[in-house]
Amino acid sequence: MVQYLRHNAGVHSPGPELEIVGSFEQGETLSATDIVRLTGLPRSTVYRSLNILIRSEFLSRDPARRRYLLGPRILQLGMLARRRLAADAVVGPHLLRLHQKTRETVTFSIVDGSHRLCVQVLEAESELRQVAQAGMRYPLHLGAAGKVILAHMDRQVASIILQTQGISPGEAQQALRSLDKIRRQGYAVTTGERVPGVCAAAAPVFVQEAIYGSVAVAGPRDRMRKALGPIIPLVVGAARTLTLEIPSSTAKRSTTGSSV
Secondary structure: OOOOOOOOOOOOOOOHHHHHHHHHHHOOEEOHHHHHHHHOOOHHHHHHHHHHHHHOOOEEEEOOOOEEEEOHHHHHHHHHHHHHHHHHHHHHHHHHHHHHHHOOEEEEEEEEOOEEEEEEEEOOOOOOOOOOOOOOEEEOOOOHHHHHHHHOEOHHHHHHHHHOOOOOHHHHHHHHHHHHHHHHHOOEEEEOOOOOOEEEEEEEEEEOOEEEEEEEEEEEHHHHHHHHHHHHHHHHHHHHHHHHHOOHHHOOOOOOEOOO
């Protein structure tokens, strides 16, 4: 249960609108008086914020009962969060098994426009840490985890993404040829592209036959190079399993991704 930050308690507040939305954990419908009592906000602030939330469809108002309830945008966000949690529930155990088998840092990333969003990280217990951080966005053209995603996007889209990174036309063509190779072999291996001294292997994850994300294993260059033989099949196998097991409802068909 969320502990509400009362406005007059001298505690930093996340903003009146967020406090008001959070107060609906206490009831499906609330009156303005209920919201004032639950949040400790001044009545004038509550009414002003309620109008903002209604206009943006985060709340709805029942005029007959003069009560407020969660609006359609909150419901949409809740559905998205539920889908994300469903995916996380599937991904977690497979990442853990991969981590236990390789004893290196394991990450799971999803497509986020022209970047990848790292959503899960299991760090190695060795001296190498902070290869990636959960919740951080990283460019697609650097590192195995991003490149394997970029390789499975539409080639024209991949070309546009490369151009936005300030890469010359000649370098872009060379990069596209490298991406073609990654696509054909089904995995990517890079060394020192994003983090100096780090070697990584990654494989693509698909949902509804469109690129959705990637699984990667990363570690110190010398140690990873010696272990790439057994690690690559493990990474590819984990990615293929996730492709089969992640619920299709977790992602809409990408307009920029391509079929398996």
